Amino acid sequence: xxxTTAELTLDCxxxxxxxxxxxxARRIGxxxxxxxxAVAADDPAxxxxxxxxxxxxxxxxxxxxxxxxxxxxYLVRRLT
Amino acid sequence: MxxxxxxxxxxQPAANAVSGYFDVASGEPLHPAAREVLLNAYDEGWADPAxxxxxxxxxxxxxxxxxxxxAAVLGCRPDEVSFTPNGTQAVQLGILGRFEARERxxxxxxxxxxxxxxxxxxxxxxxxxxxxxxxxxxxxxxLVDPDEFAAAVGPQTALACLQAANHEVGxxxxxxxxxxxxxxxxxxVLTDAAQAVGRxxxxxxxxxLAASAxxxxxxxxxxxxxxxxxxxxxxxxxDDERGDGRVPGFENVPGVLAAAAALRxxxxxxxxxxxxxxxxxxxxxxxxxxxxxxxxxxxxxxRRLPHxxxxxxxxxxxxALVTELDRAGFAVSSGSSCTSSTLQxxxxxxxxxxxxxxxxxxxxxxxxxxxxxxRFISVLADVITRLREQxxxx
Numbered sequence: 001x002x003x004t005t006a007e008l009t010l011d012c013x014x015x016x017x018x019x020x021x022x023x024x025a026r027r028i029g030x031x032x033x034x035x036x037x038a039v040a041a042d043d044p045a046x047x048x049x050x051x052x053x054x055x056x057x058x059x060x061x062x063x064x065x066x067x068x069x070x071x072x073x074y075l076v077r078r079l080t
Numbered sequence: 081m082x083x084x085x086x087x088x089x090x091x092q093p094a095a096n097a098v099s100g101y102f103d104v105a106s107g108e109p110l111h112p113a114a115r116e117v118l119l120n121a122y123d124e125g126w127a128d129p130a131x132x133x134x135x136x137x138x139x140x141x142x143x144x145x146x147x148x149x150x151a152a153v154l155g156c157r158p159d160e161v162s163f164t165p166n167g168t169q170a171v172q173l174g175i176l177g178r179f180e181a182r183e184r185x186x187x188x189x190x191x192x193x194x195x196x197x198x199x200x201x202x203x204x205x206x207x208x209x210x211x212x213x214x215x216x217x218x219x220x221x222x223l224v225d226p227d228e229f230a231a232a233v234g235p236q237t238a239l240a241c242l243q244a245a246n247h248e249v250g251x252x253x254x255x256x257x258x259x260x261x262x263x264x265x266x267x268x269v270l271t272d273a274a275q276a277v278g279r280x281x282x283x284x285x286x287x288x289l290a291a292s293a294x295x296x297x298x299x300x301x302x303x304x305x306x307x308x309x310x311x312x313x314x315x316x317x318x319d320d321e322r323g324d325g326r327v328p329g330f331e332n333v334p335g336v337l338a339a340a341a342a343l344r345x346x347x348x349x350x351x352x353x354x355x356x357x358x359x360x361x362x363x364x365x366x367x368x369x370x371x372x373x374x375x376x377x378x379x380x381x382x383r384r385l386p387h388x389x390x391x392x393x394x395x396x397x398x399x400a401l402v403t404e405l406d407r408a409g410f411a412v413s414s415g416s417s418c419t420s421s422t423l424q425x426x427x428x429x430x431x432x433x434x435x436x437x438x439x440x441x442x443x444x445x446x447x448x449x450x451x452x453x454x455r456f457i458s459v460l461a462d463v464i465t466r467l468r469e470q471x472x473x474x
Contacts, residue, residue, distance in 0.1 A: 018396060026472075
């Protein structure tokens, strides 16, 4: 469970909240339970909203990486 | 409480009270007790209170009476109270004035992460001038831990800033506990009491206090700065020949008189209002998550302002939410980034780890009824359902 290699990466650059979180909610089912989905988002609100979504929906915020272009990449592990 | 020459006025509903106005934390309609005072004061209190002739002395007496009323509510001496042009300037004067007079080896400022932006803007300014700013975090309910705050202050600290109650989520902070820890290092505490004055009991052990009259039903254009005697403080602005040495320029005497009249009235009705507002807010806190899925109710459930509640709804755009509620007759504010001029989400919600989009802050006015609240919840549920459908998230 400690592997944070993303099975799927969503490119949400240029979209503003709540759109990155909506995209995440739509696509979480595309990875298996225990797998990690990555969300690349440059909207500053995503830094709060992705972890908050994980807490509210029962998933795990497994960390935040940085893409080569400097954009934050939120790693979310599907738990249910 | 002494009321001096500040005239009283029987209570009538504010003429401009609107049943769907749920944003008193941004600004209250003028309290009925203030309206007549304000109009009369333009006739009676127009003269320069610094002058020695009859009309000047009259203005001075009215101003001093207003100062006594405000001091009594704040729990300080009248000569510790000054009136500023607004709450923001009270905060700015309070903080910058403390740094102007600080001891040479006190170079640090400690602030909670959820202070009003006016406090954080002063911190940024001081930081650019070489001060070290320590930000003290909060828990998920927006509450500061006094031990954590204590760890951020020491003999190097010039000032600690902790709000009496949070302006976005209503959490009431442990100011007196923090002040006790600060006192061990002779660190004064500035408390921004803008949301607490006239709503809840105020902390006792502040050194500097800032407040704003239009949050308690006074007119706009009046702030309060109180600096306790013995606190090293000097105005950051040039000397002015008038007044108390704290706030330069000609006082807004009519505004101050009306502010004092509103505060006295609000102070007297505060317990009754709180008794009415508390269960209405409790009802919103309980009922909204029952009728709407995926809602994050934020702020402390019990250590809170009686009249204010904040929640965030997943998958909903805050600006669209405010606009749709306005269309349905409800005025609320939002900490979502799309509603801010900077496009940054609320630093308060972010510090709490709360959801920042789809955010709504409700703050209830004096005339609110249970029916208004029920109607709001029902409209809210419809609006959220519609917006989620539009986003493809129903």
